Amino acid sequence: MSSKSVSPRWAAMARDTNETKIQIALNLDGGDFPPDTDSRLTSAKEEGHASQASKSQIISVNTGIGFLDHMLHALAKHAGWSLALNCKGDLHIDDHHTAEDVCITLGYAFAQALNSMAGLARFGYAYAPLDEALSRAVIDLSNRPYSSFAQGARVTLHVDCLRGENDHHRAESAFKALAIAVRQATTKVAGREGEIPSTKGTLSA
Known part of the structure; x- marks a missing residue:
């Protein structure tokens, strides 16, 4: 039996622009967040319609757009993620900047948490x-x-x-x-550990 420890598939980051200020922590396998998670996320555990905690998942989403919060909560819940996300955006102008920047930041966090494609279903x-x-x-x-x-x-x-x-x-x-x-x-496929799921041998180019 291998004694290799499995690296957590998680990410924590902040993205600040003139339009939005976003903090995010993501764990693709549920459970805890990275130790470097922004304190603004860990200190703002609001109970709300887009917050949920169980033994396998922690979800807390606050973008200022109720329906977007609801959709991101559903995404995290059914993907099996733990997700903490907070955004302060220029909602006095419109919802567009917040919605787009939140999704871009979530994408960056997803890519960072996923890290390697080796051994995944793809x-x-x-x-x-x-x-x-x-x-x-x-x-x-x-x-x-x-x-x-x-x-x-x-x-x-x-x-x-x-x-x-x-x-x-x-x-x-x-x-x-x-x-x-x-x-x-993103499921790890038994027996394909370390294999890149591509005939090209790479998914980074």
């Missing part, structure tokens, strides 16, 4: 329903990104809402499908 897909809505998410941890979270995380991502009438249900089913697909793609 691909993930999932369908998730919510009442009348149905969404599909497909992800490739390929280092060829597409938009916002995907650019920050350096992944290829496709999310389609296949049906639904209620916009809340459509959005939430999409976030849940993404969560399950991400969890699948």
